Amino acid sequence: xxxxxxxxxxxxxxxxxxxSGNIVLIQAGWINAGGSMTKGVDLTGNWTTDLxxxxxxxxxxxxxxxxxxxxxxxxxxxVQYVGQWTNTTLYLPWKVALSSTYKTPVLSTTLSANYSSGxxxxxxxxxxxxxxxxxxxxxxxxxxxxxxxxxxxxxxxLTAGVINLFDREPPFTWHNVDNAxxxxxxxxxxDPRGRTLTVSASYTFF
Numbered sequence: 390x391x392x393x394x395x396x397x398x399x400x401x402x403x404x405x406x407x408x409s410g411n412i413v414l415i416q417a418g419w420i421n422a423g424g425s426m427t428k429g430v431d432l433t434g435n436w437t438t439d440l441x442x443x444x445x446x447x448x449x450x451x452x453x454x455x456x457x458x459x460x461x462x463x464x465x466x467x468v469q470y471v472g473q474w475t476n477t478t479l480y481l482p483w484k485v486a487l488s489s490t491y492k493t494p495v496l497s498t499t500l501s502a503n504y505s506s507g508x509x510x511x512x513x514x515x516x517x518x519x520x521x522x523x524x525x526x527x528x529x530x531x532x533x534x535x536x537x538x539x540x541x542x543x544x545x546x547l548t549a550g551v552i553n554l555f556d557r558e559p560p561f562t563w564h565n566v567d568n569a570x571x572x573x574x575x576x577x578x579x580d581p582r583g584r585t586l587t588v589s590a591s592y593t594f595f
Contacts, residue, residue: 390415392461399464424460426467427480429453443493451485474511474527474564479577482506498537505530505578511564528560530579536587544593549586556584 393400393415405414432451437444457480458467471480488501507529514523536550559579574581 422462
């Protein structure tokens with residue numbers, strides 16, 4: 390109903406009125422009418438070199454969103470959503486993952502970094518006139534992870550790692566995760582866990 394009110398000229402026939410012209414019913418529901426046009430570039434790269442007699446391998450994966458425009462229904466304007474909060478897909482201008490692995494005969498160590506660019510938060514200006522709830526920009530989000538795997542024999546493997554190495558907090562957002570517990574961060578971008586230690590071990594019997 391909100392979208393129909395915002396585009397009344399297109400949905401006028403969905404407003405049922407009585408003999409006096411008062412609205413008695415608004416017909417709403419899902420219709421297959423939306424349209425979208427997206428443009429972007431995916432970048433990947435791998436680089437391997439010898440370092441102190443062992444192998445150092447680095448991998449880069451990045452996505453640059455150039456444009457992501459969506460249309461409610463034919464006859465309505467295309468709206469640009471890159472860098473804007475939406476309740477469906479979040480189109481960040483940049484998402485980048487970079488990792489480097491140094492491998493010896495018994496030890497493999499990987500340092501990785503993940504970058505998500507900032508974006509405009511959910512618009513609460515219509516819900517509150519106080520300055521604290523005006524339109525705001527969410528900051529970029531960068532985390533690092535460090536993982537090492539020790540393999541003394543072909544049957545034994547020991548792994549230890551640190552997720553979010555520098556204990557980065559997720560950037561704050563007005564959005565409250567679709568009215569569920571978890572206000573303050575967006576799971577599409579961030580991880581609420583602080584610095585986390587992980588350990589695992591495996592043994593092959595055959």
